[in-house]
Amino acid sequence: MKIAQIAPLAECCPPRLYGGTERIVSYLTEELVRQGQDVTLFASGDSQTSARLVPCCDIALRLDPAVKDPLPYHMLMLEEVRKRVAEFDVLHFHIDLLHYPLSRGFANKVVTTLHGRLDLPDLYPFYKAFPDFPLVSISDRQRQPMPSVNWVGTVHHGLPKDLLPFTARPNGDYLAFLGRISIEKRPDRAIEIATRAGMRLKIAAKIDPADQTYWNEVIHPLIASHPNVEFIGEINERQKAEFLGNARALLFPIDWPEPFGLVMVEALACGTPVIAFDHGSVSEVIDDAVTGFVVSDVSEAVTAIHHLDKLDRREIRTVFEERFTVERMTHDYLDIYYGLSRGWRTSIRPPFLGSGGQGISLRAVT
Numbered sequence: 001m002k003i004a005q006i007a008p009l010a011e012c013c014p015p016r017l018y019g020g021t022e023r024i025v026s027y028l029t030e031e032l033v034r035q036g037q038d039v040t041l042f043a044s045g046d047s048q049t050s051a052r053l054v055p056c057c058d059i060a061l062r063l064d065p066a067v068k069d070p071l072p073y074h075m076l077m078l079e080e081v082r083k084r085v086a087e088f089d090v091l092h093f094h095i096d097l098l099h100y101p102l103s104r105g106f107a108n109k110v111v112t113t114l115h116g117r118l119d120l121p122d123l124y125p126f127y128k129a130f131p132d133f134p135l136v137s138i139s140d141r142q143r144q145p146m147p148s149v150n151w152v153g154t155v156h157h158g159l160p161k162d163l164l165p166f167t168a169r170p171n172g173d174y175l176a177f178l179g180r181i182s183i184e185k186r187p188d189r190a191i192e193i194a195t196r197a198g199m200r201l202k203i204a205a206k207i208d209p210a211d212q213t214y215w216n217e218v219i220h221p222l223i224a225s226h227p228n229v230e231f232i233g234e235i236n237e238r239q240k241a242e243f244l245g246n247a248r249a250l251l252f253p254i255d256w257p258e259p260f261g262l263v264m265v266e267a268l269a270c271g272t273p274v275i276a277f278d279h280g281s282v283s284e285v286i287d288d289a290v291t292g293f294v295v296s297d298v299s300e301a302v303t304a305i306h307h308l309d310k311l312d313r314r315e316i317r318t319v320f321e322e323r324f325t326v327e328r329m330t331h332d333y334l335d336i337y338y339g340l341s342r343g344w345r346t347s348i349r350p351p352f353l354g355s356g357g358q359g360i361s362l363r364a365v366t
Helices: 021-034 071-083 100-109 123-129 187-197 209-224 237-245 262-270 298-305 313-323 326-343
Strands: 002-006 038-043 052-055 090-093 110-114 134-137 150-154 174-180 200-206 229-231 249-252 274-277 292-295 344-348 360-364
Touching: 002 021, 002 071, 021 038, 021 326, 038 071, 071 100, 090 100, 090 326, 100 110, 100 326, 110 326, 134 326, 150 326, 174 187, 174 237, 174 262, 187 200, 187 209, 187 229, 187 249, 187 298, 200 237, 209 229, 237 262, 249 262, 249 298, 262 274, 262 313, 274 298, 292 298
Parallel strands: 002 038, 002 090, 038 052, 090 110, 110 134, 134 150, 174 200, 174 249, 200 229, 249 274, 274 292
Antiparallel strands: 344 360
């Protein structure tokens, strides 16, 4: 099968440091190639891949100080995709909604994975206008705010089995926070939980320009006033294995409808339990009292820390291997690709022709 993977350009594939969507696109691309598929990756020019790379900008846009607006680069990428549509059986988009108007003429080849939150009010009228495009969610909870659309599957993220090694006996007596410094990720809660539990906390996170004020005014002063807290900054894959593997637990004290939360799976791969607040996908990813604890407030999180010894790190790793590997993720996507290429035919109608005339119609072929 000839497959195009179309990645965001903010980070390279895989990202050098932080980056969730581009990391998943990279894992999926490499596993598809390993399984013998003919894959072309549309991504930044500094991406590393065994697939055929179509460079759509010189380097990841976040790392290029000359780039002020990412939109023109994504539009140039879409133009390159449009010119090469005939080369592919399936085009798998990971850039949310930019490609929708462009894709009407070849919608029978297109599937889109939505990687972000879907509860933003501006998104509702957009997806309502494009109800038939095949969509993949990364968790069932992610779907809830959406209007009636054409969901063709939920595919949980997966990691290569050998990416993050299992650590049976962590040698660090600390809690970990990994990800991004932002209000919705609630690093302030992580600091409070660790302090109330009398434990050290290590924070490995990036600070986006949009979150600089939150860092300056809230988080940096908290870290400065809590000697049990250490800020490490962004870390790479090798550092991540040691950072997560040697932690007693990962704290995931989010305060938003997390679409998936890849860092939870990264912790599970190391055998490290996760203490997570019950928002978004958390209850789909974490098995309460097996791979961690799903909590509703800071007090419950502190109590959970005192029960970590009841969890079996080997069992946590086993759950990862059963549910969250790249092989399983790729198998799920291939099922969707084959369904798209063999099981549907597309009829294009002019958009907005009353109640029955929005966009494309996908009908199962029997």
